[in-house]
Amino acid sequence: MKISEQLREKIEEQIATGELPPGSALDEAMLVERYGVSRTPIREALLLLSAEGLIDIRPRRGALVKSPSPIRLIEMFEVMGEVEAMCGRLAARRMDAAERQGLVEAHGACEAARAAADSDAYFYGNERFHMAIYSGSHNGFLQEEAMSLHRRLRPYRRLQLRVRGRLDVSFSEHAAVVQAILAGDGDAAAVALRDHIVVQGERFADLVASLEALK
Template sequence: MTRNITSSKISETLKQALEERIVTGAYPPGARLDETEIANEFSVSRTPVREALIHLASSRLVVNRPRRGAVVAEASPQRLYEMFEVMAELESVSVRLAARRHNDTDLERIGEAHAACEEALESGDLEMYYQANERFHLAIYTASHNGFLYEETSNMQCRLAVYRRLQLRSQGRLKDSCNEHQGILDAIVAGDGENAASLAYAHVIVQGETFSDLIASLTAMRHY
């Protein structure tokens, strides 16, 4: 059991490191990700590297090519913005339904996740905030009480996870995100589906609108 937990943590750490290199251009589109080279660089076995690459393939950051193995996928800023547009629409539908269909358990889960976001903001813990942020959104998807919508929105969230995680590094974004969560939660509690949907759309689409600035700042960080 301990070995499996340790392997899972190593794989997750590798996945995040590789994600950031892909997003910031350290691994450009078409670059081959060699398992042996990565394993040697990070001083790990090839097993967690292989697991990390499988996760990256599931989020479509890499693709498997015949005789080449895993290579970085093409992803233009325009394509990513289009994905954020779809994500924003899915979020707004989820929130609108959650405002109409939520029960006490749903509100408790959403509220607990938001409180965890506030705690992470107070402590300045980026990773803690990201995890709580993910729980906040998943709790809203659950509160929509639409299984198909939950699946589709969760899948899109997974595909954009690395970009949503890294954009939290933008100056002031944690505080803005937490404030936006409060507005969305208040609208859900009030049963105001239209306002909740509008706030949720704005909460997500801003990430796509500022994506170019985000990439520029992350790329600059990589050179320090």
């Protein structure tokens, strides 16, 4: 992983947990001193965060943290659920044999991380799993939209996986998605993905509690 991507992940988590609340200034010189790197990876990391919608970069004025409210998060996860459902429906119809095998392998990587109780490894396997479905939709525009929203929700999806018991639940939800896609059942794949993504009820309360606990 590039230095800029490592920096992005560190700052992402600080934003998601409230360590860097909305309105916080991200000064390049301060970040250079804090992380002991040159300005180039700092600037690259800030551009990545800006693309995710987590910060605003203002010409000659630096960057400021943006962070969605709980209501905004619910709205974003609702839309993500519908987008992923559409990807799953199309992937079930359009994935070729190699793509289906790639999905199974990504599911296997998640299984290994779950067995090791390694939420970070599961997070990366989870990204690979979802990206395989986006690609398998064979709809370039839909894939771009899915990836854009996925990036914006990335730090919050990562925090979700740290909630007690979430790895086991996520893995079982993935299993239902894989089963539906391999069976070519687009409707079942759409339902399974929507239920997997949408954050509501106890799951949303757990996410908010995890944000508060990490502040």
